[in-house]
Amino acid sequence: GAGVSQSPSNKVTEKGKDVELRCDPISGHTALYWYRQSLGQGLEFLIYFQGNSAPDKSGLPSDRFSAERTGGSVSTLTIQRTQQEDSAVYLCASSPGLGGSYEQYFGPGTRLTVT
């Protein structure tokens, strides 16, 4: 079946502009996660959703970052007033549930470049 998809695959934006990154999880997966991967760095956890709820937003780097999920499916990560340090690959993952035994299925990522 279809995996996790993300759009756009690449985004170049000017400093100060807002961007929206989209994630379509695997159908039926109730848990959805956002991560950030900077060049040469590991994965930085940003936020997760169970259904449409995000119980823990403490991983978001600043108040310029926000995320929402609607209909228990598609999620959007929004970065306002982008800065050069926001340049990274943003990864989305989904899993059948929040239980610890579930592995996560990752999308291909969105490469964001802020000029």
Add this chain to the structure above:
Amino acid sequence: AQSVAQPEDQVNVAEGNPLTVKCTYSVSGNPYLFWYVQYPNRGLQFLLKYITGDNLVKGSYGFEAEFNKSQTSFHLKKPSALVSDSALYFCAVRGGEGMRFGAGTRLTVKP
């Protein structure tokens, strides 16, 4: 606080030799442990996981990992490396604070 450490940024092995990619973790309670692989220009793929039971876990592509509770380690191993195993490997732990990933280890297998 929950954390994962991958002490080696880079591991180089010759094709046909055994490989080990190290991972140690810190988590309260029983850990759920995972290995993921990232091939160039591709997303992360699940390799294997330890939830409970046998300490030796077998996964995709001939990889296996051994859970060692006393050493809080979950090292990834393969008896005979292939050039196609060259990739970035991430260890992850799932605990009360959610999923946390290590910084990654780049494995290079030379012919």
